Amino acid sequence: MKKVFKVLPLALLISGAVHAATDNPWYVGARVGGTTYDSLDGVIKGQDADKDDWGGGVFLGYNFNSWFALEGGYTYLGQADIGSDGFEVQGIDLLGKFTYEVSDSFDIYGKLGGFVFDADNSVINDDKSGLAGTAGVGLEYFFNDALSARAEYQYYNQVGDTQTPGESDIHFYGLSLVYHWGAPAPVPVVEPEPEPMPEPVAPEIVKVEAVGAVLPFAFDSDKLTQRDIELLQPVAQQLVAYPDTQLYVVGHTDSRGSIEYNQKLSEDRAAVVAGYVGNHFGIDESRIVAQGRGELEPVATNDTEEGRAQNRRVEVFVPGFEMEK
Numbered sequence: 001m002k003k004v005f006k007v008l009p010l011a012l013l014i015s016g017a018v019h020a021a022t023d024n025p026w027y028v029g030a031r032v033g034g035t036t037y038d039s040l041d042g043v044i045k046g047q048d049a050d051k052d053d054w055g056g057g058v059f060l061g062y063n064f065n066s067w068f069a070l071e072g073g074y075t076y077l078g079q080a081d082i083g084s085d086g087f088e089v090q091g092i093d094l095l096g097k098f099t100y101e102v103s104d105s106f107d108i109y110g111k112l113g114g115f116v117f118d119a120d121n122s123v124i125n126d127d128k129s130g131l132a133g134t135a136g137v138g139l140e141y142f143f144n145d146a147l148s149a150r151a152e153y154q155y156y157n158q159v160g161d162t163q164t165p166g167e168s169d170i171h172f173y174g175l176s177l178v179y180h181w182g183a184p185a186p187v188p189v190v191e192p193e194p195e196p197m198p199e200p201v202a203p204e205i206v207k208v209e210a211v212g213a214v215l216p217f218a219f220d221s222d223k224l225t226q227r228d229i230e231l232l233q234p235v236a237q238q239l240v241a242y243p244d245t246q247l248y249v250v251g252h253t254d255s256r257g258s259i260e261y262n263q264k265l266s267e268d269r270a271a272v273v274a275g276y277v278g279n280h281f282g283i284d285e286s287r288i289v290a291q292g293r294g295e296l297e298p299v300a301t302n303d304t305e306e307g308r309a310q311n312r313r314v315e316v317f318v319p320g321f322e323m324e325k
Helices: 002-018 226-241 259-281 305-311
Strands: 026-041 052-063 068-082 085-101 106-121 126-142 147-161 166-181 205-208 211-216 247-251 288-292 313-318 321-324
Touching: 026 068, 026 147, 052 085, 052 166, 068 106, 068 166, 085 126, 085 147, 085 166, 106 147, 106 166, 126 166, 211 226, 226 259, 226 313, 247 259, 259 288, 259 313
Parallel strands: 247 288
Antiparallel strands: 026 052, 026 166, 052 068, 068 085, 085 106, 106 126, 126 147, 147 166, 205 321, 211 313, 247 313
């Protein structure tokens, strides 16, 4: 039976190394390292013992949150050789693990709990089981979310019995490989179906008609009459309503008088109309184009009084245009 217990730790250690695993919230791991027996007491006190050996084990743990886990497992602590035999210890760890996260991939931790031991003194062929206290500290590095490695030290206090089979403090220091699993699968984010883009609406084109008027003038006169002012109202309103429009003012005369005189008179008539519209309706002069054509563009014969009256005129107009509504 003793041989079975001696072979079992190695088999479990190899199996644990092959299947080493850990992840939130569950983890499993294997550890291996050195052991040192210290403060020998009882029947092994004063013995000429080789106090250094190897040890290892496997463990299983569960993280309740980011800083606390419950961990348990099998640990083989080797033996203190006394002659051809020795004082050998193995058992079950059950302890709490307290973690401080230094960075996303590096933790430090402490462990505290109990060790259910089996201490076997093969020199006197006696063994004993019991409970000892244990504590440890370590560093843990995460290669990724599923795999990490530890470097740790663990102290086992007064394992055995002071009378028989003996008693010793035991120090374990080693490396562990840990595999983590059990995190819930991430919930897939379902992107909402994009709402169809509204069909582009073609802008409505509005056609604004041209507005104009013909203002008659008396012979040799450049004075506006009340009738002229009334005729100018629709033209002025168009200019006010659409600030981008322009007003064109063209003065004319009949054929009586010299060409030079009539040219000057037609320009004066255009200037009077342009000045009135600009002053009374607040139209900037940059929006008004005024010119005189003299007697060069008659609309009727100059041989009759009626025809000459039609030729004495000022034409005003605002061109039509199209705009988006």
